[in-house]
Amino acid sequence: MSISASDVAKLRSMTGAGMMDCKKALEEAGGDIEKAGEILRKKGIVKAAKRSDKVAAEGTTLIKTDGNHAVILEVNSETDFVAQNEDFRKLVNDFADAILVSKPQTVEQAMTEKVGNETLQDTLNNLTAKIGEKIYLRRFAVVEKDSADIFGAYSHLGGKISVLIVLKNSDHAGLATDIAMHAAASSPKYVSRDQVPNEVVEKEKEIYTEQLKQQGKPEAAIANILKGKLDKFYSEICLLEQPFIKDEEKTVQKLLGENISIARMERFELGAGLVKETTDFAAEVEAQLQ
Secondary structure, three states, X not given: OOOOHHHHHHHHHHHOOOHHHHHHHHHHOOOOHHHHHHHHHHHOHHHHHHOOOOOOOEEEEEEEEEOOEEEEEEEEEOOHHHHOOHHHHHHHHHHHHHHHHHOOOOHHHHOOOEEOOEEHHHHHHHHHHHHOOOOEEEEEEEEEOOOOOEEEEEEEOOOOEEEEEEEEOOOOHHHHHHHHHHHHHHOOOEOOHHHOOHXXXXXXXXXXXXXXXXXXXXXXXXXXXXXXXXXXXXXXXXXXXXXXXXXXXXXXXXXXXXXXXXXXXXXEEOOOOOOOOOOOHHHHHXXXXX
């Protein structure tokens, strides 16, 4: 039967669910808006929609590998308590398995993939309804390597930080894990200095130059001092130039030698860039009861 746009809009207003979810529910309900609302509630979509304004900064990160492919992902929840829930952990594993198989390009594409007879979005909505917290797949990366290369994977503090690297021209599993562990601890933003955006470098130069002028350094000396400051800057943010945590007499580059290189690094730190809400617990309970 034909579903009118006005009925979809009305159901959307009543439930807060997405347009396509409303349309499907109306079709299933034969156009009955109240019945369609019940269908959405049963699927957990209404409750999921009501949680959409919550900040979910807890959760976990996870890495899974399968042959020459690996996935690293971050799934968020509102509280660490839920992040330890067995159903939540199963959801994260199911997400990783599905993404490894289908290799989607975006989060939106990933949510249409299936686990059993349900899409990832359906599974997520159902768990959100059951637990009562906002849960979502924040980000993921599918990484591919050549057969001659090796993955290095390391997760810290039960998934608070996960690092996945591709070590090129090496089959040294221990070395790959050590480099991933180093990256988890030392927080590099880039593998090498040629990956640092030019605008970032220019901003640092501008700041350092102004500092040196304020210190009264002569113009002729500033160029040499600036080079040293930039070298230090690179050693802080570039993986290859950082002192290796297990032997600080060596940089990571020196540890790898001339033939081994790092083809890719993905470092996911849980909740990075998110602002976590701080709500009085009693006020939160009262708000839930209203």
